Amino acid sequence: MTTRVGFVGLGNIGKPMALRLAGTAGIDLQVYDVAPDPVAELVAAGAVAVDSVAALDVDVVCVMVRDDDQVRSVAADVPLDTVLVVHSTVAPGTPAELAAAGHRILDAPVSGGAMGAADGTLAVMVGGTDEAFAAAKPVLDALGSLVVHAGPIGAGTKFKLARNMLHFIAFTATTEAQRLAEAAGLDLKALGQVVRHTDAITGGPGAIMHRETAAPLDPDDFWHGVFTNVTSLGVKDLGFAIDLAHQLGVDVPLAELAIDRLGPGLGLSATEGHD
Structure with missing residues (x-):
């Protein structure tokens, strides 16, 4: 079925x-963009170019534009009976706004960057009805190796915002660690190699994300013992790092927040793991 x-x-x-979709059996692809060069590349890959969004004659329209206003502009020219899949990261209320206007919308932001897009290994986080999700599923499966139906309209966007909050907080923490390492006379590129190597083994921040709730932990819970140990190690190592930073005159505000907030964030009391 096409x-x-x-x-x-x-x-x-x-x-x-779009190139992934152009190379996928069972998908007939039409494309539109204001820039001619990528359109020509897609046509060479087997897609059909159209002159406007309104000229699309399709069952599903995927949108990956810059911002909410551009998403709204595209949506205005998409028939209401077409499934509108918004891959752009938009404000939390925009998907519901489009749904209220009558669109069969899926908010389906992606994570994995250009590399994941090229090899079809994106994570796709989807909000919307079961009916719209089923209609777009062949498209979503072609784009990503992990497709999560996160819930109703808007859930995909909220999922992506939580994921990206972690992403950019981690980037900020990385800049703090780099300043400490540089002040200590270390090779920052080598440090980056170590971080990427070990995160690929351990899962990085995702290694702690196995519970179904962020509520406080009962002492009988399996994770209580695990996270008490994690907190103990974290408090020890963060304490050493903060002491080193003070000796070197490096400001590490995130580390100083983390040493107090790690345990409670994991569901422990303020004192557990601080022995």
Whole structure:
């Protein structure tokens, strides 16, 4: 069974996403973008170019544009009976706004960058009805190796915002660690190699994300013992790092927050893991 798909927005991530669809059996792809070069590349890959969003004659329209206003502009020209899949990261209320206007919408932001888009290994976080999700499933499966139906309309966007909050807080913490390492005379590129190597083994921050709730832990809970040990190690190592930072005159505010908030964040009391 063939799914007719339109793709609007052929930028750094949109173009490789569309190229994945162009090479997928069972998908007939039409594309639109204001820039001619990526359109020509998609046509060479087997897609059909159209002159406007309104000219798309498809069952599903995927949108990967810059911001909410561009998403709204595209949506205005998409028929209400077409499944509108918004891959752009938008404000939390925008998907519901489009649904209230009558669109069959899925908010389906992605994580994995241009590399994940090119090789089809994106994580796709989807909010919307079961009916719309089923209609777009062949498209979503072609784009990502992990497709999560996170809940009703808006859930995909909220999922992505939580994921990206972790992403950029971690980047900020990384800059703090780099300043400490540089002040200590260490090789920052080598430190980066170690971080990427070990995170690939341990899972990085995702290694603690196995509980179904962020509520305080009961002492009989399996995770109570695990996270007490994690907190104990963290408090020890953070304490050493903070002491080193003070000796070197490096400001490490995130580390100083973390030493107090790690245990409670994991569901422990303020004193557990601080022995």
